[in-house]
Amino acid sequence: MATQGVSRRDRVRQATLAEIRAAARRLLIEQGPAAVTINAVAREMGMSGPALYHYFAGHEELVGAVTADFFRELTAVMEAARDSYPAGDHARRLLATCRAMRTWAITHRAEFGWVFASPITSERRPDSPRELAGRDFEQVFLEEITELWTARPFPVPAPEELDPSIREQLRAYTAATGVGLPVEAVHVFLSCWIRLYGLLCMEVLNQLDFAYSDLGPVYEECLREIAPRLGLDYDAAAGRAPAS
Amino acid sequence: MATQGVSRRDRVRQATLAEIRAAARRLLIEQGPAAVTINAVAREMGMSGPALYHYFAGHEELVGAVTADFFRELTAVMEAARDSYPAGDHARRLLATCRAMRTWAITHRAEFGWVFASPITSERRPDSPRELAGRDFEQVFLEEITELWTARPFPVPAPEELDPSIREQLRAYTAATGVGLPVEAVHVFLSCWIRLYGLLCMEVLNQLDFAYSDLGPVYEECLREIAPRLGLDYDAAAGRAPAS
DNA sequence: TAGATTTGCTTAGAGTCATTAAGGAAACAT
DNA sequence: ATGTTTCCTTAATGACTCTAAGCAAATCTA
Numbered sequence: 348m349a350t351q352g353v354s355r356r357d358r359v360r361q362a363t364l365a366e367i368r369a370a371a372r373r374l375l376i377e378q379g380p381a382a383v384t385i386n387a388v389a390r391e392m393g394m395s396g397p398a399l400y401h402y403f404a405g406h407e408e409l410v411g412a413v414t415a416d417f418f419r420e421l422t423a424v425m426e427a428a429r430d431s432y433p434a435g436d437h438a439r440r441l442l443a444t445c446r447a448m449r450t451w452a453i454t455h456r457a458e459f460g461w462v463f464a465s466p467i468t469s470e471r472r473p474d475s476p477r478e479l480a481g482r483d484f485e486q487v488f489l490e491e492i493t494e495l496w497t498a499r500p501f502p503v504p505a506p507e508e509l510d511p512s513i514r515e516q517l518r519a520y521t522a523a524t525g526v527g528l529p530v531e532a533v534h535v536f537l538s539c540w541i542r543l544y545g546l547l548c549m550e551v552l553n554q555l556d557f558a559y560s561d562l563g564p565v566y567e568e569c570l571r572e573i574a575p576r577l578g579l580d581y582d583a584a585a586g587r588a589p590a591s
Numbered sequence: 592m593a594t595q596g597v598s599r600r601d602r603v604r605q606a607t608l609a610e611i612r613a614a615a616r617r618l619l620i621e622q623g624p625a626a627v628t629i630n631a632v633a634r635e636m637g638m639s640g641p642a643l644y645h646y647f648a649g650h651e652e653l654v655g656a657v658t659a660d661f662f663r664e665l666t667a668v669m670e671a672a673r674d675s676y677p678a679g680d681h682a683r684r685l686l687a688t689c690r691a692m693r694t695w696a697i698t699h700r701a702e703f704g705w706v707f708a709s710p711i712t713s714e715r716r717p718d719s720p721r722e723l724a725g726r727d728f729e730q731v732f733l734e735e736i737t738e739l740w741t742a743r744p745f746p747v748p749a750p751e752e753l754d755p756s757i758r759e760q761l762r763a764y765t766a767a768t769g770v771g772l773p774v775e776a777v778h779v780f781l782s783c784w785i786r787l788y789g790l791l792c793m794e795v796l797n798q799l800d801f802a803y804s805d806l807g808p809v810y811e812e813c814l815r816e817i818a819p820r821l822g823l824d825y826d827a828a829a830g831r832a833p834a835s
Numbered sequence: 836t837a838g839a840t841t842t843g844c845t846t847a848g849a850g851t852c853a854t855t856a857a858g859g860a861a862a863c864a865t
Numbered sequence: 866a867t868g869t870t871t872c873c874t875t876a877a878t879g880a881c882t883c884t885a886a887g888c889a890a891a892t893c894t895a
Contacts, residue, residue: 557729
């Protein structure tokens with residue numbers, strides 16, 4: 348009766364895997380990153396320690412799986428926000444994506460902080476679920492920017508204005524990932540990305556608490572500065588009040 | 592024979608404290624953040640575990656002390672770079688400070704990464720050595736900006752252009768810290784700070800590896816963009832080749 | 836359907852960590 | 866010389882990761 352290749356066992360296993368990740372997430376949210384231990388997760392669901400090793404090779408793999416979940420959830424939220432505007436409305440779609448990213452980040456501080464600070468751990472294999480989900484996340488922006496570029500190219504620096512080293516690095520990047528954008532356009536995109544994502548990361552990692560208690564308007568100002576660099580009209584696309 | 596108030600015992604104790612922090616740093620550099628445990632540090636210097644509790648109240652305090660060391664070292668390096676130019680040469684002094692910050696960060700990746708990612712841990716008391724050293728670090732920039740502002744005010748947005756929420760937050764910040772700058776000037780300064788420090792943090796936390804292998808030129812470009820916002824002439828102050 | 840195999844869990848155990856407690860020996864003070 | 870402080874040790878508790886050995890039920894095979 349089971350669908351081709353999906354036995355009852357498989358289903359139960361998937362359910363248990365999901366429950367494990369949910370328990371890990373609950374611990375992260377309620378007691379912080381340090382509380383997400385193999386033992387605590389197992390205890391949380393009435394299993395005893397070593398049982399989890401039938402589902403994850405070790406602590407690190409569990410962490411990676413949960414992180415991948417977060418990436419996927421964030422990606423989905425951003426895509427949904429983007430798709431609430433028609434395909435051609437690049438300004439609104441991009442701004443909505445950016446705002447959805449911060450909204451998710453601050454309503455899921457623990458999760459976002461974990462995603463960002465986890466690279467501190469060991470080296471990462473490029474085919475792990477975590478890396479795959481991370482690339483899908485990047486892809487959301489990259490796709491939208493690519494569409495924007497093909498529909499209405501934004502201003503880019505002249506080729507000779509771009510530092511040769513940067514040019515070479517971006518050439519390698521576009522070649523490796525198959526991005527169909529000229530390096531100058533990628534450079535503009537990444538400049539914006541660094542500003543926006545960097546700001547968000549500093550906020551979530553509490554690096555700006557010394558001066559700010561609410562970075563919502565600062566983020567909004569960042570968007571306002573970035574928009575014209577991508578040839579977008581921020582004011583015309585004002586989607587919501589610039590509050591937190 | 593001992594100097595007033597500094598007994599032999601005191602000297603020995605200070606030496607041991609220094610040795611402990613040095614051992615902790617060595618472990619951090621050679622084996623990563625996770626290797627900096629009370630036991631490992633003690634083992635490293637031929638002592639056995641609990642002995643360290645005579646010097647630090649616990650693991651967290653040790654970490655805080657080492658972090659404070661890093662802040663102090665970074666601060667000193669930045670001040671030295673700054674002071675290699677005469678007091679009036681604001682452009683060169685500020686750029687030298689910024690460059691010294693990145694140079695230290697990438698030649699001491701483990702240390703800088705630890706400083707940045709450590710806020711993830713527990714809450715911090717405002718009078719810990721770590722916090723004090725952190726404030727001294729901020730102070731380097733704040734002082735230079737203040738001198739720059741008094742000597743040659745840079746362009747600031749009109750009061751009504753500044754978001755009311757941001758204005759209020761910055762008013763509270765300047766009031767609490769005694770910064771002698773108008774909020775508009777603080778806003779410009781912090782905008783620049785966020786861009787520069789955010790970029791550095793993303794670099795050290797490997798958030799940009801997917802596209803860049805050498806962020807030296809990107810950092811330099813960031814400086815070039817920031818300089819005019821502070822009324823400084825980047826090209827006139829070109830201190831060194833914009834390489835990594 | 837009987838037997839073999841796989842799967843999901845258990846407990847036991849080794850080795851690590853942080854931290855507290857108790858005690859000995861040396862340094863110091865009076 | 867005696868008492869006190871300081872530095873360090875070992876012992877012990879309870880947490881953690883992870884491996885090993887083994888039991889029982891589900892699943893597959895013939």
